[in-house]
Amino acid sequence: MILALAGGVGGAKLAHGLARVLDPSGLVIAVNTADDFRHLGLHISPDLDSVMYKLAGLNDEVRGWGQRDETWQFMEMLGRLGGEDWFNLGDRDLAIHMVRTRRLMAGESLTEATAGLCRTLGIEHVIAPMSDDPVATMIETDDGVLPFQHWFVRLRCEPPVCGVSFEGAAEARPSPPVAAALARDDLEAIVLCPSNPFVSIDPVAAVPGIGEALAGRKVPLVAVSPIIGGAAVKGPAADMMAQRGLPVSPVGVARYYDGRIDGLVIDEADAKLAADVEREGVKTLVTATLMKTADDEARLAEETLAFACRLSG
Amino acid sequence: MILALAGGVGGAKLAHGLARVLDPSGLVIAVNTADDFRHLGLHISPDLDSVMYKLAGLNDEVRGWGQRDETWQFMEMLGRLGGEDWFNLGDRDLAIHMVRTRRLMAGESLTEATAGLCRTLGIEHVIAPMSDDPVATMIETDDGVLPFQHWFVRLRCEPPVCGVSFEGAAEARPSPPVAAALARDDLEAIVLCPSNPFVSIDPVAAVPGIGEALAGRKVPLVAVSPIIGGAAVKGPAADMMAQRGLPVSPVGVARYYDGRIDGLVIDEADAKLAADVEREGVKTLVTATLMKTADDEARLAEETLAFACRLSG
Numbered sequence: 001m002i003l004a005l006a007g008g009v010g011g012a013k014l015a016h017g018l019a020r021v022l023d024p025s026g027l028v029i030a031v032n033t034a035d036d037f038r039h040l041g042l043h044i045s046p047d048l049d050s051v052m053y054k055l056a057g058l059n060d061e062v063r064g065w066g067q068r069d070e071t072w073q074f075m076e077m078l079g080r081l082g083g084e085d086w087f088n089l090g091d092r093d094l095a096i097h098m099v100r101t102r103r104l105m106a107g108e109s110l111t112e113a114t115a116g117l118c119r120t121l122g123i124e125h126v127i128a129p130m131s132d133d134p135v136a137t138m139i140e141t142d143d144g145v146l147p148f149q150h151w152f153v154r155l156r157c158e159p160p161v162c163g164v165s166f167e168g169a170a171e172a173r174p175s176p177p178v179a180a181a182l183a184r185d186d187l188e189a190i191v192l193c194p195s196n197p198f199v200s201i202d203p204v205a206a207v208p209g210i211g212e213a214l215a216g217r218k219v220p221l222v223a224v225s226p227i228i229g230g231a232a233v234k235g236p237a238a239d240m241m242a243q244r245g246l247p248v249s250p251v252g253v254a255r256y257y258d259g260r261i262d263g264l265v266i267d268e269a270d271a272k273l274a275a276d277v278e279r280e281g282v283k284t285l286v287t288a289t290l291m292k293t294a295d296d297e298a299r300l301a302e303e304t305l306a307f308a309c310r311l312s313g
Numbered sequence: 314m315i316l317a318l319a320g321g322v323g324g325a326k327l328a329h330g331l332a333r334v335l336d337p338s339g340l341v342i343a344v345n346t347a348d349d350f351r352h353l354g355l356h357i358s359p360d361l362d363s364v365m366y367k368l369a370g371l372n373d374e375v376r377g378w379g380q381r382d383e384t385w386q387f388m389e390m391l392g393r394l395g396g397e398d399w400f401n402l403g404d405r406d407l408a409i410h411m412v413r414t415r416r417l418m419a420g421e422s423l424t425e426a427t428a429g430l431c432r433t434l435g436i437e438h439v440i441a442p443m444s445d446d447p448v449a450t451m452i453e454t455d456d457g458v459l460p461f462q463h464w465f466v467r468l469r470c471e472p473p474v475c476g477v478s479f480e481g482a483a484e485a486r487p488s489p490p491v492a493a494a495l496a497r498d499d500l501e502a503i504v505l506c507p508s509n510p511f512v513s514i515d516p517v518a519a520v521p522g523i524g525e526a527l528a529g530r531k532v533p534l535v536a537v538s539p540i541i542g543g544a545a546v547k548g549p550a551a552d553m554m555a556q557r558g559l560p561v562s563p564v565g566v567a568r569y570y571d572g573r574i575d576g577l578v579i580d581e582a583d584a585k586l587a588a589d590v591e592r593e594g595v596k597t598l599v600t601a602t603l604m605k606t607a608d609d610e611a612r613l614a615e616e617t618l619a620f621a622c623r624l625s626g
Contacts, residue, residue, distance in 0.1 A: 095390035
């Protein structure tokens with residue numbers, strides 16, 4: 001039984017790989033919800049959507065986010081009407097936000113709403129929010145503290161980041177599926193998907209019930225590096241590492257996690273850094289980590305699980 | 314200065330014709346809002362939308378309702394997710410409901426929200442809801458009392474109608490533009506567009522401040538018959554007349570309005586009924602009333618205004 005922590009698109013890819021090689025009963029995918037926000041009266045959960053779209057086969061591989069066969073008629077008209085059009089909502093995408101919002105308004109928890117959406121989308125594996133309680137990633141910049149999506153989408157990650165905090169995290173509890181997974185006797189490993197450490201993985205760990213369980217783990221915790229060859233595959237992770245004075249490399253990832261991980265899967269492009277990563281006290285697996293196809297995802301998932309297995313042995 | 318009362322698609326056509334032949338300062342279009350309802354958390358105003366889309370040139374002439382170049386991706390996904398998909402919402406259409414809902418939630422009245430939407434759509438003429446207060450058309454059937462859209466859309470007008478009532482009408486006040494238009498010294502005529510008398514015109518007149526002003530009018534009130542050649546151009550008007558034991562003809566329209574109108578514009582197809590209409594105490598104008606083109610709309614508007622002018626003379 002495996003618990004995977006995932007954020008956005010890279011996380012969704014490895015989560016998909018894990019879902020291909022593990023039975024539904026053998027995997028819980030705990031997803032960052034600190035990027036969630038309310039917009040136009042809708043509850044938007046970008047990371048949950050990325051994972052759900054991927055596992056349902058609805059994701060757009062070319063654009064890299066959102067749904068395939070998507071259209072933008074709503075946004076076009078919204079802009080014309082002077083509405084808030086800085087956050088791009090596809091026409092198909094809107095339906096998932098609408099159904100989630102209606103379920104939450106009807107009294108369901110985010111866990112229940114997500115399970116309901118997964119059921120209708122034919123997803124058999126458990127995709128769970130990290131928490132049913134509101135947690136909000138706040139980005140500290142020279143211009144002040146900004147909610148994550150305002151910084152990430154509206155301002156295109158442009159204001160340099162002085163710090164990151166997770167509003168509400170201290171009071172948040174793990175969602176029931178995540179709490180149950182962490183407490184299971186047959187938990188074999190925890191996998192950090194190749195997601196941004198600062199804004200995708202950290203917020204999950206900032207939920208006390210999760211962070212404490214991860215720190216007190218009795219099973220290997222392995223991460224897949226989101227940095228390959230000195231750059232992030234997608235998103236602001238590389239800039240955020242540089243701003244913190246960390247090397248933009250798997251060494252920086254290992255140093256940042258500072259004992260919080262047991263193993264790091266790094267790309268062949270960074271093979272020569274393996275010894276440096278190990279000097280940070282982290283075991284390494286060197287393999288091809290760039291996931292371009294579903295087979296890449298499944299192979300990386302299998303290798304990551306085998307690596308974790310070796311670490312526990 | 315002309316006040317026009319309008320409901321759905323037929324009303325929108327004549328309203329468009331009036332807007333083509335009258336200056337923005339010379340026309341107020343009072344629109345039925347008793348079909349309005351909340352759906353998926355959105356405030357939907359079907360008749361206001363029909364008039365706005367038409368005057369903005371956004372309407373779909375072929376389908377007859379909604380926006381041109383519309384797509385249905387949201388609905389398709391909503392259905393797949395088990396959402397409420399009985400009321401068809403186009404992707405572009407959704408934006409107008411969203412912006413209206415946001416404006417109302419921000420504290421604007423429906424009049425203000427509508428004016429804001431008209432401004433962004435480049436509509437210069439005044440389109441106003443009949444009232445800013447909630448009024449709901451309720452359809453009495455053998456199966457019980459149904460909100461209008463449930464009967465009209467969900468049940469496709471199938472349950473026979475025993476009666477119609479307008480919930481909230483007794484407490485509703487005319488919207489400020491409509492109240493102002495009714496009170497103006499230079500009001501020259503009131504035009505009932507070719508809309509369903511029972512569910513498009515009656516609810517407007519059911520607002521006491523409007524109904525009393527119409528009854529105490531000092532200017533001609535002329536209607537354009539929604540019935541041509543024994544049938545309604547669109548919608549359930551003909552069935553509703555038959556269910557009430559009225560002849561499905563301009564005679565039935567005149568009889569139903571029972572002194573509430575001074576003149577009725579009837580189609581050439583019904584020319585032989587002109588004398589019968591006049592026996593109901595209503596003056597008639599016989600002309601081509603089926604509006605297929607913008608020129609038809611403008612011509613019918615001009616003829617209707619000239620007819621009203623003759624009645625006041």
